Amino acid sequence: MKLTKKIVSICLLFTVVSSAFSQTAEIGKLSISGAYSRETVAGQTVGAGFLKIKNTGAADRLISASASIGAEVQLHTMTMESNIMKMSQIAAIDIPANGSVELTPGGMHLMIMGIKSPLKAGDTVKIKLRFTNAGEVEVNFPTQSITPATAHNHDNMKM
Ligand SMILES: [Cu+2]
16 A cells, blocks of 8 residues: 655745855955845845854954945944834944854845945845955855745645
């Protein structure tokens, strides 16, 4: 007797998108991972970049960033002000000694100002980061869709 099991599983893919481009970079004692940017809609002149910086050395600071696709790249933070999220520019982002800093939607981020054409999912934005001690490094920021979650079904899988 043959037993066929019907397995239905739903996979929810949150911001995980594989890319042919490396989103990691190493400079000095810093290692950068999970860098990505978000797609923009027509007419939108700003874009955002997110990443994680891990530090295995002494304290450092991210002091500036630049990208050829935009007029300038600013360092931003988000704060809650009477229930409204407000963005403001900051001069630097501290990276603690033997610690890490994460730039995420809703928190600190890179703001690409004056983008020349919309960022599309699948594109890769190159952003140059400058640190006080570690120096300069260029990082690939693959552009991800702004859809928060993508669902797909694995139907009628036979086991
Ligand atoms: Cu911003």
